[in-house]
Amino acid sequence: MKYVDVEKIKKDFPILNVKPHGKKLIYLDNAATTQKPIEVIKAMDKYYEELNANVYRSPHYLSALSTQAYEEARERVKKFINAKREESIVFTRNTTESINFIAYSWGMKHINEGDEILLTIAEHHSNILPWQMVAEAKKAGLKYVHLDENFRLSMKDFKEKMSDKVKLVAVQHMSNVLGIINPVEEITHIAHKYGAKVLIDGAQSVPHMPIDVQRIGCDFFAFSGHKMLGPMGIGVLYIKEDLLSDVPPFLRGGEMIDEVFEDRATFAPPPLKFEAGTPNVKGACVLVSAIDYIEKIGLSNIHNHEGELLEYGLQKMKELDFVKLYGPNDAKERGGLISFNVEGVHPHDVATILDEEGIAVRSGHHCCLPLMRYLGVPATVRASFYLYNDFDDIDALVEGLKKVRKWFK
Numbered sequence: 001m002k003y004v005d006v007e008k009i010k011k012d013f014p015i016l017n018v019k020p021h022g023k024k025l026i027y028l029d030n031a032a033t034t035q036k037p038i039e040v041i042k043a044m045d046k047y048y049e050e051l052n053a054n055v056y057r058s059p060h061y062l063s064a065l066s067t068q069a070y071e072e073a074r075e076r077v078k079k080f081i082n083a084k085r086e087e088s089i090v091f092t093r094n095t096t097e098s099i100n101f102i103a104y105s106w107g108m109k110h111i112n113e114g115d116e117i118l119l120t121i122a123e124h125h126s127n128i129l130p131w132q133m134v135a136e137a138k139k140a141g142l143k144y145v146h147l148d149e150n151f152r153l154s155m156k157d158f159k160e161k162m163s164d165k166v167k168l169v170a171v172q173h174m175s176n177v178l179g180i181i182n183p184v185e186e187i188t189h190i191a192h193k194y195g196a197k198v199l200i201d202g203a204q205s206v207p208h209m210p211i212d213v214q215r216i217g218c219d220f221f222a223f224s225g226h227k228m229l230g231p232m233g234i235g236v237l238y239i240k241e242d243l244l245s246d247v248p249p250f251l252r253g254g255e256m257i258d259e260v261f262e263d264r265a266t267f268a269p270p271p272l273k274f275e276a277g278t279p280n281v282k283g284a285c286v287l288v289s290a291i292d293y294i295e296k297i298g299l300s301n302i303h304n305h306e307g308e309l310l311e312y313g314l315q316k317m318k319e320l321d322f323v324k325l326y327g328p329n330d331a332k333e334r335g336g337l338i339s340f341n342v343e344g345v346h347p348h349d350v351a352t353i354l355d356e357e358g359i360a361v362r363s364g365h366h367c368c369l370p371l372m373r374y375l376g377v378p379a380t381v382r383a384s385f386y387l388y389n390d391f392d393d394i395d396a397l398v399e400g401l402k403k404v405r406k407w408f409k
């Protein structure tokens with residue numbers, strides 16, 4: 001464990017003391033949601049003990065404090081993903097809401113009959129269903145880039161499917177099933193040559209690697225706080241600065257207006273025009289604590305640590321001849337998760353037996369049914385890592401899988 005001090009980190013996460021079925025908790029479901037360090041848990045109380053008031057609205061002391069903390073959170077997130085301007089950072093509930101935001105606002109305005117939306121076959125439902133809605137409403141086409149023989153995104157297929165008809169490329173940065181990390185910089189560069197806009201689903205990348213939206217060059221970027229040590233209910237939508245006036249509001253209501261008449265309204269400047277109603281101020285403030293924690297450890301260290309775990313995990317699991325792995329063979333081409341199946345055993349049964357050993361993994365279609373069909377499997381088991389996992393956790397998983405095998409043989 002040369003990149004992070006896992007023993008020290010584990011002590012910061014009280015939930016790791018929970019004993020499922022009397023066993024030590026081995027939490028390997030980080031792609032679904034991550035656990036929270038004590039600093040983040042304390043920040044939730046701190047907000048309600050010291051800062052709580054509605055933002056922007058009232059001229060009193062607490063409202064000023066709360067507004068200041070909320071705007072500081074925006075500034076912090078801007079720096080975290082290296083956006084150019086605070087106005088580009090919109091707080092939402094999660095990745096799903098961020099993508100729906102762009103579909104309902106920008107998509108419904110700019111995508112028209114005969115246009116195309118280009119996705120990848122590995123997308124999460126959150127980055128498929130909103131575009132199905134736009135395609136159906138606007139009579140636009142929906143196309144999917146396929147994978148190559150090594151389960152990587154086929155750039156050849158991407159280039160063949162790009163054309164002047166494509167108005168939007170919506171692609172995940174990292175797959176929550178295969179772990180592949182897509183070359184989003186290159187994808188954006190090519191898409192822009194055709195005049196298409198690019199939306200990146202960063203739900204699985206932001207928690208695990210340094211992100212620079214200016215370097216990627218994308219137009220929209222979405223992620224969730226809860227997958228990066230933060231609380232549930234806070235997400236981020238990044239909108240590139242030159243598109244801010246081209247994106248209409250998604251929701252309409254309080255605090256996002258300039259003037260309201262009986263028959264019409266004008267809107268406040270961004271980001272306020274994108275945040276109707278009382279926002280999740282506590283969520284945004286607590287997200288800052290999560291970012292502080294992540295940056296204290298260092299995203300490059302986290303990424304390298306997970307790379308070590310992945311390499312070790314892939315090697316150990318390849319030794320189990322009854323386990324089938326999905327995703328590229330080479331650990332260097334992917335992020336810290338492993339999807340697999342145990343020969344002759346339903347993924348839910350695998351996960352249930354592992355749970356009896358205290359090992360938390362996910363089983364199912366992982367909200368990626370088109371990918372499951374493409375892979376020819378109904379479901380997989382997924383073990384996903386984070387900064388508090390170590391080699392012992394992987395050894396426990398491997399021993400658990402041997403038990404599964406014994407049980408069903």
Ligand code: PMP
Binds near residue numbers: 095172176367
């Ligand atoms: N995209 C990807 C790649 C994901 O893994 C997830 C969460 N599993 C989402 C989108 C949706 O995230 P949320 O549920 O936080 O909106």
